[in-house]
Amino acid sequence: MRGLFITGTDTDVGKTWMTASIASQLLARNEHKIGLYKPACSGSVRNEEGRLYWPDLEHLYIALREQFPRDRICPQTFEAPLAPPVAAAAEEKQIDSELLRTGIDWWRERVDMLLVEGVGGWYCPLSEDEMVADFATELAFPVVIVARLGLGTINHTLLTLDAVRSRGLTVAGVILNEPVALEGDASVESNAEQIERWGKTSVLGISRHDQHYQPRQTEETDWFGLSVESSRT
Ligand SMILES: Nc1ncnc2c1ncn2[C@@H]1O[C@H](COP(=O)(O)OP(=O)(O)OP(=O)(O)O)[C@@H](O)[C@H]1O
Ligand SMILES: C[C@H](N)[C@@H](CCCCCC(=O)O)NC(=O)O
Numbered sequence: 001m002r003g004l005f006i007t008g009t010d011t012d013v014g015k016t017w018m019t020a021s022i023a024s025q026l027l028a029r030n031e032h033k034i035g036l037y038k039p040a041c042s043g044s045v046r047n048e049e050g051r052l053y054w055p056d057l058e059h060l061y062i063a064l065r066e067q068f069p070r071d072r073i074c075p076q077t078f079e080a081p082l083a084p085p086v087a088a089a090a091e092e093k094q095i096d097s098e099l100l101r102t103g104i105d106w107w108r109e110r111v112d113m114l115l116v117e118g119v120g121g122w123y124c125p126l127s128e129d130e131m132v133a134d135f136a137t138e139l140a141f142p143v144v145i146v147a148r149l150g151l152g153t154i155n156h157t158l159l160t161l162d163a164v165r166s167r168g169l170t171v172a173g174v175i176l177n178e179p180v181a182l183e184g185d186a187s188v189e190s191n192a193e194q195i196e197r198w199g200k201t202s203v204l205g206i207s208r209h210d211q212h213y214q215p216r217q218t219e220e221t222d223w224f225g226l227s228v229e230s231s232r233t
């Protein structure tokens, strides 16, 4: 099974938005079986009937055309909008470290490629004794960094690039996303060039607010080509 790990420069930068978009782009080609995985999800919302749901999980479930059970996409969900071990503690629970990993195993014989969305940013705590960075290092899939378009993103992206590379992982590239509509931010014109220059990486594409992802240099981004079969999984 090949894979990509989708991290972000922060929470709410659009990792789920982009993970769903990448899955849709791949599924539209009809060439490979695609799976999505989020090791833990925190922050539920109550619907009109009073039932809890997790917006990230719904988004990923729909991106996979409702073909896979929600609890395989994310086996561990918690109500509080906090880092997963903190959200779990609020329910007097702990993150199941083994399930973080066996949750990946379920996908192995079922799909050709798995997109794994992190939680929060690269150094977000994921369990009592590991951060997202530790989990991603064990998986050893190339890392896609989702960053906010706009002023401040150069610094946040370069910090994340350094932190990912310090684990010996390959950076597949950066996506600039606009989760909240920007107004009059002149930096958007130069964000990509500056990140490429200083970060020695590719900005694969840009997703403006409420618009489809636009690849930057090529007609399409070859997500399958960027993914690798991890030797460590
Ligand atoms: N390009 C976009 N256009 C419009 N809305 C967007 C865009 N990107 C993200 N959003 C919205 O912004 C919010 C945050 O995005 P998202 O949930 O993807 O962030 P995240 O990085 O996955 O956060 P988390 O750390 O909780 O996983 C969501 O409500 C999402 O629908
Ligand atoms: C509640 C958020 N939406 C997110 C957790 C973000 C934790 C960030 C912790 C931090 O870095 O300070 N949950 C999640 O991705 O499932």
Ligand SMILES: [Mg+2]
Pocket: 015, 016, 017, 056, 117
């Ligand atoms: Mg998300």
